[in-house]
Amino acid sequence: MKILAVIGAGQMGQGIAQVAARAGFQVLLADADLTLATSAKRVIERAVARQVEREKIGADEARALLDRIEPSDTARLAGDRLAGEIDFAIEAIPERLALKQQLFAQLDASLPARTVLASNTSSVSITALGSVTKRPDRVIGMHFMNPVPVMELVEIVRGLATSDATLVQTRALAELLGKRSVLASDSPGFIVNRILVPMLNEAVFALESALGTAEDIDLAMKLGTHQPMGPLALADLIGLDTVLAICESLHRELGDDKYRPAPLLRRYVAAGWLGKKTGRGFHSY
Ligand code: NAD
Numbered sequence: 677m678k679i680l681a682v683i684g685a686g687q688m689g690q691g692i693a694q695v696a697a698r699a700g701f702q703v704l705l706a707d708a709d710l711t712l713a714t715s716a717k718r719v720i721e722r723a724v725a726r727q728v729e730r731e732k733i734g735a736d737e738a739r740a741l742l743d744r745i746e747p748s749d750t751a752r753l754a755g756d757r758l759a760g761e762i763d764f765a766i767e768a769i770p771e772r773l774a775l776k777q778q779l780f781a782q783l784d785a786s787l788p789a790r791t792v793l794a795s796n797t798s799s800v801s802i803t804a805l806g807s808v809t810k811r812p813d814r815v816i817g818m819h820f821m822n823p824v825p826v827m828e829l830v831e832i833v834r835g836l837a838t839s840d841a842t843l844v845q846t847r848a849l850a851e852l853l854g855k856r857s858v859l860a861s862d863s864p865g866f867i868v869n870r871i872l873v874p875m876l877n878e879a880v881f882a883l884e885s886a887l888g889t890a891e892d893i894d895l896a897m898k899l900g901t902h903q904p905m906g907p908l909a910l911a912d913l914i915g916l917d918t919v920l921a922i923c924e925s926l927h928r929e930l931g932d933d934k935y936r937p938a939p940l941l942r943r944y945v946a947a948g949w950l951g952k953k954t955g956r957g958f959h960s961y
Contacts, residue, residue: 679701679704679761680696680702681704681748682696682704683706683707684796686768691820691822692820692824693716693745694745696853697744699854701744704748705746710749712749717742717747720745753786760788762787764792765787767783770917771797771799773800776797781808783809793811795817795818796820797819798869799865799869801835801864802834802838806837806838812837813838813839815835815837815838816832817860818830822913822914830853830856831858831868836862843859874923876919877919879894880940883908883940884938893907894959912952912958913951915951917950924937
């Protein structure tokens with residue numbers, strides 16, 4: 677296992693690419709177009725430069741890490757000189773089933789038959805992604821946590837058709853990337869988001885019901901329950917569009933109204949206030 681493709685160069689794709697390059701993998705980092713992938717690499721360069729300043733990584737190692745990340749785009753991936761050697765493709769595009777299925781069909785048609793197609797989805801069914809490919813045995817969930825370079829966990833999600841060999845290979849990859857893994861069933865939200873996202877959504881209901889200001893709700897949960905950040909700040913970090921998509925998926929798939937998204941969350945997403953990535957969410961950045 678030497679060459680990885682990361683498809684979707686947003687906040688998660690950037691983190692996965694950085695961690696994989698640090699672990700010595702050659703990484704093709706693809707977005708919908710090359711300009712987006714190139715600017716994503718610049719964001720990684722700044723993150724790595726901060727690590728050098730903090731003496732977490734040496735300057736030579738940082739240069740070598742960055743040299744191992746090659747920006748690309750989805751359409752061009754199959755034509756890349758390294759395409760035939762990609763062992764793993766990790767998808768991190770927006771949390772929409774139709775979009776992900778379209779990409780999985782495209783990757784299945786263009787990448788070598790042995791390549792494992794992994795998804796970093798937070799809530800979409802791995803079985804549903806595998807079903808649009810001719811290799812459902814080599815489709816698996818690899819759910820990294822945000823920020824990827826910091827968070828130790830990867831949830832590994834096995835679809836109905838995922839093979840034992842793919843599972844073993846994926847657990848080995850997680851370990852090579854310096855992560856600990858848990859095996860979660862292919863159920864909406866898996867383990868972490870099934871428990872976390874209803875809490876984040878409840879915090880938005882609390883704000884909507886004026887139980888406190890955004891600052892006080894976050895401070896109360898941070899100090900009162902010993903969490904590193906409050907739920908509204910965490911929702912902002914994840915991205916409110918992603919939080920809404922996970923809530924909708926839990927609500928739709930599990931059919932229980934306790935998962936209904938808070939109306940205020942919908943309004944923020946409709947306004948384009950998506951949290952940290954757009955500079956404004958429940959807090960300002
Ligand atoms: P993001 O919006 O930051 O990035 C998504 C990227 O995908 C964008 O750069 C976009 O241009 C690109 N893209 C869209 N269509 C594409 C295509 N067809 N081919 C290639 N690139 C394409 O989103 P994110 O926060 O990085 O989330 C990505 C995935 O990771 C989602 O499935 C999300 O649920 C999951 N996830 C997110 C978090 C989080 O905290 N944000 C944590 C774990 C998992």
